[in-house]
Amino acid sequence: MINSNFDKISFVKRVLTPALPVVLGYIPVGFAYGVLGVNAGISTLNTILMSIIVFAGSAQLMATGFFAQGLNPFSIIITTFVVNLRHMLMSASLSAHMREWKKVEVAGFCYELTDETFAVHSLRFSEGDTSSLPAMSINLICQFSWVVGTILGVLAGNLISDVKPFALDYALPAMFIALLILQVHHRKHVIVAIIGAVISIILWKIGITQWNVILATVIGATLGAVIETTSNKRQPAPLVEVENE
Amino acid sequence: MSNELVLLTMVGMGLVTFLPRLLPAWFLRGRKLHPFIEAWLKYVPVAVLAALLLPSLLVYDGQMNLSWSNLYLWAALPAGFTAWKTRSMFATVLVGMAVVAIARLVL
Numbered sequence: 040m041i042n043s044n045f046d047k048i049s050f051v052k053r054v055l056t057p058a059l060p061v062v063l064g065y066i067p068v069g070f071a072y073g074v075l076g077v078n079a080g081i082s083t084l085n086t087i088l089m090s091i092i093v094f095a096g097s098a099q100l101m102a103t104g105f106f107a108q109g110l111n112p113f114s115i116i117i118t119t120f121v122v123n124l125r126h127m128l129m130s131a132s133l134s135a136h137m138r139e140w141k142k143v144e145v146a147g148f149c150y151e152l153t154d155e156t157f158a159v160h161s162l163r164f165s166e167g168d169t170s171s172l173p174a175m176s177i178n179l180i181c182q183f184s185w186v187v188g189t190i191l192g193v194l195a196g197n198l199i200s201d202v203k204p205f206a207l208d209y210a211l212p213a214m215f216i217a218l219l220i221l222q223v224h225h226r227k228h229v230i231v232a233i234i235g236a237v238i239s240i241i242l243w244k245i246g247i248t249q250w251n252v253i254l255a256t257v258i259g260a261t262l263g264a265v266i267e268t269t270s271n272k273r274q275p276a277p278l279v280e281v282e283n284e
Numbered sequence: 285m286s287n288e289l290v291l292l293t294m295v296g297m298g299l300v301t302f303l304p305r306l307l308p309a310w311f312l313r314g315r316k317l318h319p320f321i322e323a324w325l326k327y328v329p330v331a332v333l334a335a336l337l338l339p340s341l342l343v344y345d346g347q348m349n350l351s352w353s354n355l356y357l358w359a360a361l362p363a364g365f366t367a368w369k370t371r372s373m374f375a376t377v378l379v380g381m382a383v384v385a386i387a388r389l390v391l
Contacts, residue, residue: 046344056373056374059372060373060374061376062289062363062378063377066391081285081290082290084287085287085290085291085294088291088294089294089297092294092295092297092298093294093297093298093301094301095301098301102294102297106285106290106293106386109285110286112289112292112293112296115293115296115297116293116296116297116300117300119297119300119301120298120300120301120304123300123301123304123305123306124302125306125332126304127304127307127308128308128328128332129305129328129329129332130304130305130306130307130308130309131309131312131325131328132325132326132328132329132332133309133324134308134309134312134313134325135312135317135325137309137313138314142310144310144347145306145310145313146306146310146311148309149302149306149307149309149310150302150306151303152305154336157329157332158329158333161329161333162329162373165329188309195321203335204382205385206380206382206384206385206388207381208294208384209355209356209359209380209381209384210377210380210381211340212337212340212341212356212360212380213363213376213377213379213380213381214373214376214377215333215336215337215340216337216360216363216364216367216378216380217363217366217367217372217376218333218373219330219333219334219337220364220367220368220376221336221367221371222329222330222333223330227327228327228330231327231330231331231334232331232333232334232375233334234328234333235330235331235332235334235335236337236338237338238335239334239335239336239338239339240338240339240342240348243339243343243348244348251335251339252332252335252336252339255331255334255335256328256331256332256335256366257331258331259327259330259331259334259335260324260325260327260328261324262327263323263324263326263327263330263331264320264321264323264324264326264327267323267326267327268319268320268323
């Protein structure tokens with residue numbers, strides 16, 4: 040019903056508009072990962088496979104260093120787990136929008152749930168575009184661009200090419216700025232955003248560089264929920280609640 | 285490390301990445317949640333985007349940089365203004381990238 044509005048917009052536009060900034064950001068970062076991967080001594084095939092099997096930017100970049108140092112597999116896996124645990128919160132927050140989806144669609148979508156795809160979908164879903172096909176198509180395009188970037192990086196090898204003159208390295212930060220601002224609708228959001236951001240950077244500064252995002256998110260969201268539930272209680276209680284008690 | 289061991293390690297990495305991405309959506313999606321949890325989940329996007337964004341703007345090469353040389357930080361002002369005024373992700377990305385590219389040419 041809500042989705043019928045979105046059916047009028049062409050499917051291509053509905054998928055490409057949100058995916059394009061992620062693609063712009065993923066190709067150069069995937070490229071950088073590909074260069075680092077082969078320089079770390081990981082085989083060409085394995086470097087590319089990691090972008091298919093893991094698909095997590097910061098963890099993959101970190102892993103190239105670990106493989107180069109010859110860190111044991113168990114430590115690499117545990118560190119990856121910790122670095123990527125924040126996606127739990129993202130998955131939970133999108134869950135309500137996937138109520139009507141098939142199980143295989145949920146699995147396919149979640150396999151490609153990164154910081155960037157989450158940021159895009161949290162806005163799209165909140166605007167009511169919750170059908171599975173465009174959401175999965177966006178994710179597929181994003182991972183495809185990540186793999187393409189990786190392959191280009193692997194081919195370039197030691198020949199480090201500089202993406203800085205084109206400022207492509209700013210595509211993802213700028214996208215996050217837009218997606219954050221577009222989701223701030225009232226003062227409570229402003230408070231939660233400021234608290235989340237400040238706690239995250241303070242924790243980072245004091246050395247908690249792996250858990251800062253999760254902790255800041257939990258504290259920020261809890262604060263938002265507390266403000267919301269207490270401010271609702273102050274308003275006259277609706278009849279339904281009185282009946283329940 | 286042999287290529288086979290690297291591949292096995294990557295499969296492990298893939299698994300510990302996929303499960304936290306999947307399980308919350310898998311188990312929560314059909315469920316009626318406590319109103320507090322529902323409110324909490326509504327604030328997660330804003331909180332997590334802000335928590336990811338600020339360090340990405342302030343930290344460069346493992347160091348916190350608040351000086352004028354940190355283009356990421358200062359380009360966030362015109363980019364943020366564009367987002368606020370146009371409500372367009374695409375315009376924001378273009379303005380942000382243009383400001384950074386021009387600043388790098390000029391400075």
